Amino acid sequence: MNLLGLAWRSLLNRRFAVVLTVCTIALSIGLLVLVEQLRSEVRQGFYRSVSGVDLIVGSRTAPVQLLLYSVFGIGDATNDISWETYTQLKALPEVDWAIPMALGDSHRGYRVLGIDRSFFDHYRFGDSETLEFEAGEEFADLFDVVIGAQVARQLGYDLGDQIVLAHGSGNVSLQGHDEHPFTITGILAPTGTPVDQQLYVSLQAHRAIHIGWERGVQMPGSAIDPDVARARADELRPDAVTAIFLGLTARAAVFGLQRRVNEYRAEALSGIMPGITLQQLWRITGLAEQVLRVVAWLVVVTGLLGMLTVLLATLGERRREMAILRANGARPWQISGLLVFEAGLIAAAGIAGGVVLAIVVQLTAAPWLLTHFGLHVGLSWPAAWQLGVLGLIFIAGLGVGVIPAAMAYRRTLADGMQVRT
Amino acid sequence: MFGPSGSGKSTLLALVGGLIRPQSGKIRFRGQELTGLGGAARDRFRAEHLGVIFQQFNLLPWLDLIGNVMLPCRFSSARAARAGDVKQASEQLLAAMGLAPELWHRRADSISVGQQQRVAAARALIGRPALILADEPTSALDHDRRLDFLELLFSQVEAANSALLFVSHDRELAERFDRAVDLTDLNEAQSRI
Numbered sequence: 126m127n128l129l130g131l132a133w134r135s136l137l138n139r140r141f142a143v144v145l146t147v148c149t150i151a152l153s154i155g156l157l158v159l160v161e162q163l164r165s166e167v168r169q170g171f172y173r174s175v176s177g178v179d180l181i182v183g184s185r186t187a188p189v190q191l192l193l194y195s196v197f198g199i200g201d202a203t204n205d206i207s208w209e210t211y212t213q214l215k216a217l218p219e220v221d222w223a224i225p226m227a228l229g230d231s232h233r234g235y236r237v238l239g240i241d242r243s244f245f246d247h248y249r250f251g252d253s254e255t256l257e258f259e260a261g262e263e264f265a266d267l268f269d270v271v272i273g274a275q276v277a278r279q280l281g282y283d284l285g286d287q288i289v290l291a292h293g294s295g296n297v298s299l300q301g302h303d304e305h306p307f308t309i310t311g312i313l314a315p316t317g318t319p320v321d322q323q324l325y326v327s328l329q330a331h332r333a334i335h336i337g338w339e340r341g342v343q344m345p346g347s348a349i350d351p352d353v354a355r356a357r358a359d360e361l362r363p364d365a366v367t368a369i370f371l372g373l374t375a376r377a378a379v380f381g382l383q384r385r386v387n388e389y390r391a392e393a394l395s396g397i398m399p400g401i402t403l404q405q406l407w408r409i410t411g412l413a414e415q416v417l418r419v420v421a422w423l424v425v426v427t428g429l430l431g432m433l434t435v436l437l438a439t440l441g442e443r444r445r446e447m448a449i450l451r452a453n454g455a456r457p458w459q460i461s462g463l464l465v466f467e468a469g470l471i472a473a474a475g476i477a478g479g480v481v482l483a484i485v486v487q488l489t490a491a492p493w494l495l496t497h498f499g500l501h502v503g504l505s506w507p508a509a510w511q512l513g514v515l516g517l518i519f520i521a522g523l524g525v526g527v528i529p530a531a532m533a534y535r536r537t538l539a540d541g542m543q544v545r546t
Numbered sequence: 547m548f549g550p551s552g553s554g555k556s557t558l559l560a561l562v563g564g565l566i567r568p569q570s571g572k573i574r575f576r577g578q579e580l581t582g583l584g585g586a587a588r589d590r591f592r593a594e595h596l597g598v599i600f601q602q603f604n605l606l607p608w609l610d611l612i613g614n615v616m617l618p619c620r621f622s623s624a625r626a627a628r629a630g631d632v633k634q635a636s637e638q639l640l641a642a643m644g645l646a647p648e649l650w651h652r653r654a655d656s657i658s659v660g661q662q663q664r665v666a667a668a669r670a671l672i673g674r675p676a677l678i679l680a681d682e683p684t685s686a687l688d689h690d691r692r693l694d695f696l697e698l699l700f701s702q703v704e705a706a707n708s709a710l711l712f713v714s715h716d717r718e719l720a721e722r723f724d725r726a727v728d729l730t731d732l733n734e735a736q737s738r739i
Binding site for chain 1: 563565585586589592593594598600603604605606607608609613617618620621622625669
């Protein structure tokens, strides 16, 4: 056993206080790492969800609002866009594909989107990935529905199950589309985006179930008979859609098209580029993030001060230990070294514990974020710069150890060989 | 060496131990001028040539007896070399000081004060240092144990061929030493000069 062995035994002897100190530091480091990790992971998750869409068009509104309701199901649209506008946009030469969507229905808290079939072919997420079916296929019949992976998992649905949609987006809806049950024909593979949290019906079906709802509530006896609707499916099309996802043939055309959309005469439209709008969103949330960061840093400082307190408090009771070591030939620097070593060990254990804590919390929070926000928060190691920051905190921990070490150094010199208690 | 409290016994021990420097005068130890040495050299000197026994609280409470006895050999390789097999030497000293083997791996704070003082003596003796400094090592012991302790200490000091500088205020013990000095006399002599 060498000098470090002695330090270790001494630490073990004070394990209660030491473990508490390590916990304090671990909590503070965990908070710091978590704030950074979640921040970047959440951003990553948002970017994943919109990576393949060049332009989102909706009725005139704030860009962030349009992005949030069209992609993430947060908030509601204030107005619709006419079908004519959709067809005109779709016909533009620079538009490769256009996915119109009609919002407004839900099923047990999950959004139901009326969409064009092109959605399954053109929608892109993450690293240009396309949608895949985990089971089944896209709709064949008018009253078929395709559901997201998370919807299937949470509600325990399988192919062939019949479900009824509710009017409105609330979790509890008194008015349902009871006359038009839908059959699940497809379940999408998980994407880690809001796609997993949604159900998809055709625009025709969306139109069909809303016949008779023109005043916001259903007129008694006005519902269309399902079989009649099926027969007339080709004529059915909505008068309006809520938003349109556009994919362009050349990305460079997006700026020109955006301007034209925003200056569109026939109706007031907003065209947004998802990436840029996310930047705007980050600017809004940036302040809160900064506050969180500052708090996390303050907590780290608190943790280190806590360690200093414990080291200083034990210094008094360890005076005897130091005098014994000194009388038996320990040099003052060795005694100071013991304290610095101790501080380093506590800091290192705290930092390691904090990283583990952050990972555990991430693992725990990930399903919740996925369920509630459709955000895929991946598990990730701290980035290189974060490891650098942790290294600096470790050095700060050693620095904190220097204070009691210097005091011990002076004291061992002054105490000489007497054992004071 | 006797002397009432405040007569400077502890200061003298610290001087001899090389922990503090005298404001004037010289300390010579085995032909070596201590006062001329730097801090690090005095540290090395102490680790190599001195064994120390305090009045009480000699041992690291969280270490076992063997670990406590081996302590000086951690800080001085010269002393470890003189001890040979450090563990074996520690066991021999503990046995010689009358401590049964079943105690050797117990924590130092789990044994009696008398036993602790004997462990401290074994530690001071390991690696046969030239000088043992004992600062009232018997004052925490009752009368009979005091004599037993002295007997054991004397025999082991003799076996190690070390010198013993023993500080006490108990004049009864004086006759058992080769030489006894009263610090009060020394102080008076100094003030007359």
